[in-house]
Amino acid sequence: METREKGPVGRPRGFDADEALERAMRVFWEQGYEGASLTDLTSAMGITRTSMYAAFGNKEDLFRKALERYAEGPAAYGVRALEEPTARQVATALLHGSVQATTRPGCPTGCLGVQASLAAGSPGLNARDALIAWRNEHTARLRDRFQRAVDEGDLPPDTDPEQLARYLMTVANGIAVQAASGATRDELQQVADLALRSWPGA
Structure with missing residues (x-):
């Protein structure tokens, strides 16, 4: 061209x-x-x-722009999940969104935000740091949403919002790694459903 x-x-x-x-x-x-x-x-x-x-x-500038595009496109389910009316629905939307996004036909499997940082030597340190900051920001937003749920009585008063947010992000990231390793959408949906069974107050 x-x-x-x-x-x-x-x-x-x-x-x-x-x-x-x-x-x-x-x-x-x-x-x-x-x-x-x-x-x-x-x-x-x-x-x-x-x-x-x-x-x-x-390349680093291009990567940051690509990550921004990914966050606003394939990974936008994470932001949308925060708008769900209850904490359990937030968690459900997040995990189901992770399953859908990481196993979408016609797209690479896994998650750009996870895959791109798994093997980052010194040339990729800045990109890895950008990904860490991106994931930490979403964990913080999830924590704040769960804190609101505790304050509103939607979650039990003894719930630790930070711990709950980190747990969900760990499951979502694990789903992405498993998807990249060949796990099917049905298999990963079962993982998501299993994680939701241990939801506080369930």
């Missing part, structure tokens, strides 16, 4: 930046941060390295 530059520092033209970012996201999702080479990325995106740098920055 021909790429036309508007001067040496101009924004590249001749390609769809949104589509290119979508393709980059899938490469990172499937191969992880370190496993995704610049050749893999630019080939999938259909652009040159020069165009990639001009439009998205370096």
